[in-house]
Structure formats: structure tokens, C-alpha cells
Amino acid sequence: MSAQSMDRPTVLVVIDMQSGFQASTSQWCVPRYDEVVPVIEALGASITGPTVFTRFIANPQDQQGAWQAYYQRWDEMSLPEDAPEWDITMDVPPGSETISKTTFSKWGPELAALVPAGAEMVLTGVATDCCVLSTALGAVDAGRYVTVVADACAAVSDEAQVQTLALLELLSPMVRVVTSADFLARDTSRESATA
Helix, strand or coil, rough: CCCCCCCEEEEEEEECCEEHCCCCCEEEEEEEEHHHHHHHHHHHHHHCCCCCEEECCHHHHCCCCHHHHHHCHHHHCCCCCCCCCCCCCCCCCCCCEEEECCCCCCHHHHHHHHCCCCCEEEEEECCCHHHHHHHHHHHHHHEEEEEEEEEEEECCCCHHHHHHHHHHHCCCEHHHHHHHHHHHHHHHHHHHCCC
């Protein structure tokens, strides 16, 4: 890794860690949801830059085109914005930003303003095969450096996790897929280099 890449500001982005993806009774349950929580917490404790949380929310009043078919399939998730299913289940540290969007991708003007050009966006959360993937694609299209922490993300199945991470790795060097151990070791090296 070049010295230049180690000097980039880092923004931790936690995608959609919400009740609707955690509950085993939910149509959108992510089975390994609880396993990634401590990994994300460890990253949050290590990264000195800002943390951004995102929320997926349905938009029952304005479901157009393919979204109508989508919510016909997932009928139990066509819920108002204030439904408890959209609550973030993790502790949101003071000063953290929260962005709510009705789309899979959380990339947009709000997140772009918090992840400036030249910064590294560290992606975590759920689901790897949907909102994490689409957010990564939007960010690289906008020229951002994206690091996906594999064990800090979870998909709807282990097979989907493997397939999606393999797809993301094809986007190197715009996207890097790393383990939390490798990322935290890199952060330790960065701190030693600046000490």
C-alpha cells in the first residue's frame, strides 16, 4: 500500500443496521446480522474519522414502476417512515450523521458531502448483496476510494456474500475488499508511521 493511500482521510459508513434486517421474523432478515455488529463496533473505535449511519426506509405513498412490483413481493415491508423496523439497532455515537433514503444505494449528495473527493469510504453493514453493493457502485462512479470490510458486512446468504465480494473485487483498485484484521493492522501501521 502506498504512503499516499495511507494518508487519505477515512470515513466509516455503516449501511442499514436496522431492526427490519435483524429480526428473524422479518421478510428481509439477514441471518448473520448479529455477527457483524461487534466487528463494526471495533472499526468504529479504531477509525478516527467521522462515522455515517444510513437507513433504508420504504415509501408507501410513492411506489412507482418497478418499486410497485418489489413491494408486492415484499408486502410486509411496505411500512411508514416511522415504523420500528427502520430503527438503527446499534449505538450511534454523538456527532455521527444519519442518512435515510428510499433507495438501495445510499450514495447521493448527502453522503458525497460527508465523503469528500480523495477520502476513503470504509463500507460495512447489510445487505452486502444489495445496499452495500449499490452504495459502493455509486461511490466509485463518483470517483471515491471504497474499502469493503468483508467480515463487517452480511448478505442474505453465505453464497450471496461470497458472490458479491467476488464481484466487488473485480472493481479493484477502485474497490478494495479486506478483512477487519487486515484493516485494523493497517490502521496500527499508519499510527506507528505518524508517531
